[in-house]
Amino acid sequence: MKSFVPVCTVVLFIFGFWYLAAIWLNAPWAYDKATRAGVELTTSELVADTWSQEKPKLPAPHQVAVEIWNTTVEKNITSKRSLIYHSWITLSATLLGFVLGTGLGILLAVGIVYNRVMDRSVMPWVITSQTIPILALAPMIIVVLNAVGISGLLPKAMISMYLSFFPVVVGMVKGLRSPEVMQLDQMRTWNASASQTFWRLRLPASMPFLFASLKVGVAASLVGAIVGELPTGAVAGLGARLLAGSYYGQTIQIWSALIMAAALAALLVSLVGIVQRVTLKRMGMV
Amino acid sequence: MGWIVFAMVAWIIGWGLNIWLSRQPPTGPVRLAMPIIFGLTLIAIWEGVVRGFDVSSVLLPAPSAIGVRFAASGAILWEDFVQTVIKGALTGYVIGCGSAFLTALVIDRFPFFRRGLLPVGNFVAALPVVGMAPILVMWFGFDWQSKAAVVVIMVFFPMLVNTVQGLQASNAMQRDLMQTYAATPQQTLLKLRLPMAMPFVFNGLKIATTLALIGAIVAEFFGSPIRGMGFRISTSVGQLALDLVWAEIVVAALVGSAAYGAVALIERAVTFWHPSQRART
Numbered sequence: 001m002k003s004f005v006p007v008c009t010v011v012l013f014i015f016g017f018w019y020l021a022a023i024w025l026n027a028p029w030a031y032d033k034a035t036r037a038g039v040e041l042t043t044s045e046l047v048a049d050t051w052s053q054e055k056p057k058l059p060a061p062h063q064v065a066v067e068i069w070n071t072t073v074e075k076n077i078t079s080k081r082s083l084i085y086h087s088w089i090t091l092s093a094t095l096l097g098f099v100l101g102t103g104l105g106i107l108l109a110v111g112i113v114y115n116r117v118m119d120r121s122v123m124p125w126v127i128t129s130q131t132i133p134i135l136a137l138a139p140m141i142i143v144v145l146n147a148v149g150i151s152g153l154l155p156k157a158m159i160s161m162y163l164s165f166f167p168v169v170v171g172m173v174k175g176l177r178s179p180e181v182m183q184l185d186q187m188r189t190w191n192a193s194a195s196q197t198f199w200r201l202r203l204p205a206s207m208p209f210l211f212a213s214l215k216v217g218v219a220a221s222l223v224g225a226i227v228g229e230l231p232t233g234a235v236a237g238l239g240a241r242l243l244a245g246s247y248y249g250q251t252i253q254i255w256s257a258l259i260m261a262a263a264l265a266a267l268l269v270s271l272v273g274i275v276q277r278v279t280l281k282r283m284g285m286v
Numbered sequence: 287m288g289w290i291v292f293a294m295v296a297w298i299i300g301w302g303l304n305i306w307l308s309r310q311p312p313t314g315p316v317r318l319a320m321p322i323i324f325g326l327t328l329i330a331i332w333e334g335v336v337r338g339f340d341v342s343s344v345l346l347p348a349p350s351a352i353g354v355r356f357a358a359s360g361a362i363l364w365e366d367f368v369q370t371v372i373k374g375a376l377t378g379y380v381i382g383c384g385s386a387f388l389t390a391l392v393i394d395r396f397p398f399f400r401r402g403l404l405p406v407g408n409f410v411a412a413l414p415v416v417g418m419a420p421i422l423v424m425w426f427g428f429d430w431q432s433k434a435a436v437v438v439i440m441v442f443f444p445m446l447v448n449t450v451q452g453l454q455a456s457n458a459m460q461r462d463l464m465q466t467y468a469a470t471p472q473q474t475l476l477k478l479r480l481p482m483a484m485p486f487v488f489n490g491l492k493i494a495t496t497l498a499l500i501g502a503i504v505a506e507f508f509g510s511p512i513r514g515m516g517f518r519i520s521t522s523v524g525q526l527a528l529d530l531v532w533a534e535i536v537v538a539a540l541v542g543s544a545a546y547g548a549v550a551l552i553e554r555a556v557t558f559w560h561p562s563q564r565a566r567t
């Protein structure tokens with residue numbers, strides 16, 4: 001609560017900057033229109049015009065808000081012009097990819113922790129792969145899977161899976177290794193089997209690490225789903241809205257898709273945060 | 287049939303070799319050899335499977351075909367490299383990280399802004415900032431300036447958050463000590479807080495290297511002059527010239543790893559005093 005006022009100030013500052021930037025960026029077009037119509041613009045007219053253009057260079061926040069309101073609340077959810085419809089398409093790919101990526105990541109992490117061969121030969125590649133711009137693969141994955149006859153949700157989910165996979169592996173390996181030698185020795189004195197050690201010590205101990213990587217992973221999967229929608233040629237989804245907007249110069253549409261994507265990211269990350277808090281609290285770790 | 291047998295043999299040899307190596311004492315060469323053997327085995331299996339099952343090159347080209355293409359189209363790859371990496375990513379990286387660092391130094395003087403900006407910065411760092419690409423392409427045109435702008439925006443917030451956090455890393459005792467030395471704020475900053483911030487700064491720089499490449503490549507999907515890695519990838523996919531796509535991806539992977547490695551090397555030189563660096567030697 002101590003940071004509430006500062007955060008509000010910063011947010012207000014951002015909005016103020018946004019409105020000013022809208023005036024500055026849209027002014028040339030407003031002047032252009034005015035000279036062609038042969039009228040002089042007063043300052044207030046100029047400001048009013050820059051904040052209400054049809055295809056502005058930078059739409060003012062309230063224009064974006066109106067567009068979002070029109071395309072979410074006013075439109076039928078099943079309509080192709082509804083932003084909720086597009087968000088759902090992106091969200092479903094994100095969630096499928098996230099679940100697949102997390103599952104695979106945890107499995108691989110268990111393999112790495114329990115198998116020395118995998119640890120020494122696979123782990124360096126997992127770390128190296130973090131430095132590679134994986135998103136460059138996106139168009140190829142889409143086209144190749146299309147050629148095999150898989151289209152729709154799965155190719156996008158594959159990209160999301162790929163992006164959320166690596167943070168989970170790295171975090172889980174760290175987490176499963178986090179119990180101290182003393183705790184492992186304690187399990188041995190209790191004559192615990194390997195699976196008991198895993199379920200009762202290693203897995204619970206890894207939870208804080210898992211949730212930290214899940215937060216990174218879910219944000220990454222959303223980026224993956226959005227980028228995965230680009231090469232399919234703007235059919236449906238938030239990425240398609242971005243692409244279609246940039247083809248036709250519909251800046252307000254781009255910004256509303258962008259804000260929607262941001263809201264989605266915030267929602268997903270905070271959902272993971274809530275699950276984290278509840279789980280860790282029930283486990284007595286906070 | 288021969289190629290499938292080749293893939294099986296490669297698999298068995300690679301697997302066996304790594305199992306044998308894992309029982310050896312973990313000295314430097316052994317640690318280095320195991321991932322390399324794993325990688326080579328994977329490439330051999332890939333080659334064998336693609337040739338053995340006669341997989342169409344439209345789906346998955348064999349590594350040898352990618353290698354041939356990589357060697358043959360050096361001029362194209364170099365042109366794309368200069369356009370995307372040097373002009374787009376590197377310019378944006380320097381501007382973005384530099385301005386984020388300076389902003390962090392300024393913010394650090396005002397605790398009010400620091401408390402306000404950290405949550406906002408953390409929030410923005412989790413957003414799909416790549417979506418800004420079409421807007422920036424509209425503002426700055428198709429050439430590398432718009433790519434650099436995307437990169438600036440992508441790297442700015444992670445870098446800012448890390449630097450601001452790093453400047454908080456010194457504890458009260460250390461700051462008190464500087465006070466007893468009658469150090470000016472500038473001296474405290476230069477001699478205590480900036481060095482203490484370096485591990486965080488380098489963490490930000492490392493995250494930013496990958497982000498910069500991603501930003502520069504993805505921004506080219508939204509429009510580009512007729513060169514650049516992202517442009518080449520998206521058009522070659524359309525022409526089903528997948529060997530060229532893979533060659534570009536090899537370049538991207540090499541650049542990404544090299545950039546990360548370079549930052550890590552500088553980090554080791556600058557933060558030699560940090561426990562995580564000392565433990566390794």
